[in-house]
Amino acid sequence: MKAPSVSIPNQNAAGLSAVARRRLQAVTYPLAGIAIMFLCWWLGGWVLAGNPDTVIFAGFAPGPTLASLQQMLGEGALWDAIGASLYRIGAGLFWGCLLGIPLGIMVGYFTTAMQMANLPFQFLRMVSPLAWMPLAVMIFDSWDGAIVFLIAMAALWPILFSTAHGVRRIDPGWLKVARNLGAGGAQMLRKVILPAVMMDMMAGIRLAVGVAWVVLVPAEYLGVTSGLGYAINDARDTLDYSALAAVVLVIGVIGYGLDSLCGLLMRRFNWRMES
Amino acid sequence: MGATISINGITHHYKAGADPVLQNIENRIDSGECVVLIGRSGCGKSTLLHLIAGLLQPSEGCVKINGHQVVRPMAKWNMMFQKPSLYPWMNVRQNAGLGLEFAGRPKAEIRGRVDELLMLVGLSEYSEANVQSLSGGQQQRVALARSLATNPEVLLLDEPFSALDAFTRASLQKEVAAICRDFGITLVTVTHDIDEAILMADRVMIMNRNPGRIEQEFEVALDWPRDTAGVDFQARRRVLMEQFERSENVTPLGKPSRDRVALRRVGG
Numbered sequence: 001m002k003a004p005s006v007s008i009p010n011q012n013a014a015g016l017s018a019v020a021r022r023r024l025q026a027v028t029y030p031l032a033g034i035a036i037m038f039l040c041w042w043l044g045g046w047v048l049a050g051n052p053d054t055v056i057f058a059g060f061a062p063g064p065t066l067a068s069l070q071q072m073l074g075e076g077a078l079w080d081a082i083g084a085s086l087y088r089i090g091a092g093l094f095w096g097c098l099l100g101i102p103l104g105i106m107v108g109y110f111t112t113a114m115q116m117a118n119l120p121f122q123f124l125r126m127v128s129p130l131a132w133m134p135l136a137v138m139i140f141d142s143w144d145g146a147i148v149f150l151i152a153m154a155a156l157w158p159i160l161f162s163t164a165h166g167v168r169r170i171d172p173g174w175l176k177v178a179r180n181l182g183a184g185g186a187q188m189l190r191k192v193i194l195p196a197v198m199m200d201m202m203a204g205i206r207l208a209v210g211v212a213w214v215v216l217v218p219a220e221y222l223g224v225t226s227g228l229g230y231a232i233n234d235a236r237d238t239l240d241y242s243a244l245a246a247v248v249l250v251i252g253v254i255g256y257g258l259d260s261l262c263g264l265l266m267r268r269f270n271w272r273m274e275s
Numbered sequence: 276m277g278a279t280i281s282i283n284g285i286t287h288h289y290k291a292g293a294d295p296v297l298q299n300i301e302n303r304i305d306s307g308e309c310v311v312l313i314g315r316s317g318c319g320k321s322t323l324l325h326l327i328a329g330l331l332q333p334s335e336g337c338v339k340i341n342g343h344q345v346v347r348p349m350a351k352w353n354m355m356f357q358k359p360s361l362y363p364w365m366n367v368r369q370n371a372g373l374g375l376e377f378a379g380r381p382k383a384e385i386r387g388r389v390d391e392l393l394m395l396v397g398l399s400e401y402s403e404a405n406v407q408s409l410s411g412g413q414q415q416r417v418a419l420a421r422s423l424a425t426n427p428e429v430l431l432l433d434e435p436f437s438a439l440d441a442f443t444r445a446s447l448q449k450e451v452a453a454i455c456r457d458f459g460i461t462l463v464t465v466t467h468d469i470d471e472a473i474l475m476a477d478r479v480m481i482m483n484r485n486p487g488r489i490e491q492e493f494e495v496a497l498d499w500p501r502d503t504a505g506v507d508f509q510a511r512r513r514v515l516m517e518q519f520e521r522s523e524n525v526t527p528l529g530k531p532s533r534d535r536v537a538l539r540r541v542g543g
């Protein structure tokens with residue numbers, strides 16, 4: 001007698017369902033990417049170590065770097081540098097948001113404001129934040145203040161333009177209904193405009209975090225004696241290349257962490273229902 | 276309770292120097308009355324509704340509700356639009372209670388009133404649902420609950436049922452008309468649907484364009500509830516249709532009515 005055939009849908013030869021396969025790929029592919037990066041890094045270090053002209057830079061290889069990282073974390077100096085840099089990023093983003101969000105709402109909401117501000121803002125946006133460095137040094141009486149100013153200048157534009165874009169995309173029906181229900185200006189802002197643009201605003205903040213993190217390192221080359229940028233500069237001056245590579249690694253990891261945090265916040269504020 | 280609407284010599288231009296969208300509109304709508312505005316696209320029906328709601332200010336003349344000139348939108352004279360325009364970051368309950376929140380009502384009062392209204396529009400079990408998960412008809416019911424929450428004296432409907440399927444549309448037309456009658460709300464509706472006009476209206480205003488004006492009025496004079504298949508309903512429908520065509524001087528196909536009469540004669 002022939003046994004009834006049982007077919008299990010959505011399974012491959014290895015017995016994994018499509019969903020499980022996708023989940024496995026979501027873990028294995030990034031791990032493979034990291035492994036390839038480490039391999040390239042290791043190869044680079046091996047090439048540097050093998051050449052007498054470049055052997056001095058062999059500290060960039062993964063082994064010395066990780067050893068240096070462990071030592072720096074143990075000594076606590078790296079934590080201080082991370083703390084100082086995160087404070088500057090936080091303060092710069094705070095000012096970027098404080099200026100960028102209201103200006104973005106104003107420029108997005110009022111056509112006249114948009115027409116007046118578009119050209120000057122586009123002009124200012126194209127100026128590298130680091131180009132403000134001499135001006136910042138003159139204006140602020142502390143190095144910290146100057147660095148926070150540079151980061152704020154870097155963060156301002158993505159936040160401002162994303163918020164303005166979000167406001168321009170608001171369904172006019174939402175505004176009309178709110179007016180019709182008797183909403184005042186503050187109520188309109190709090191209950192309609194801000195929630196409506198939250199996703200665009202968060203996207204702007206995510207971009208701003210990326211730009212600000214990139215600007216932070218050269219900004220911290222300015223007179224300060226703390227922060228990750230300073231740590232890189234210091235390691236270069238003392239020819240401690242393994243420490244320099246360890247700081248670069250930390251910058252990358254923290255940058256990735258900040259971006260992931262922004263991604264989480266974006267998902268938290270996403271009111272669009274996935275179909 | 277409803278409110279009396281006086282439309283006093285309204286003329287409206289969207290741009291200075293342009294042809295008027297509405298010219299010299301003069302009318303009075305009694306408290307608790309249901310008036311339906313019909314007319315071809317561009318005759319200014321929606322503009323007139325926006326002027327009554329205070330969402331637009333007339334170039335000349337004024338609208339008065341219970342003797343007070345309308346200078347801005349207020350929750351007491353509420354408008355429902357073609358699109359429900361619900362806020363997707365709020366659930367059904369929050370959407371329905373928004374007008375009360377704007378009015379600064381206490382949370383407990385808002386909750387009680389919204390529960391009442393969601394029951395009235397048949398959405399009690401969806402109170403915590405995401406509005407994006409609702410059907411078009413359910414979304415318009417939420418919009419209706421939102422409009423009724425503030426106890427409006429006047430309800431203005433700008434074709435809110437036009438995008439719905441025929442069954443949902445018919446049931447919502449009957450429900451809205453019944454609710455407005457029960458609560459004595461003055462109802463002004465814009466529609467292209469002759470059946471909707473006969474189903475809901477005490478009085479139909481036939482509007483014409485270039486410039487927008489009220490061409491004729493038609494008293495429906497049918498008892499409630501109205502049966503769309505009834506002989507009286509169909510007779511009123513026919514008369515309204517004829518009046519509409521006469522007022523436009525065109526047939527529904529866009530030919531001058533004289534041609535149509537001639538064709539009828541030829542056809543015997």
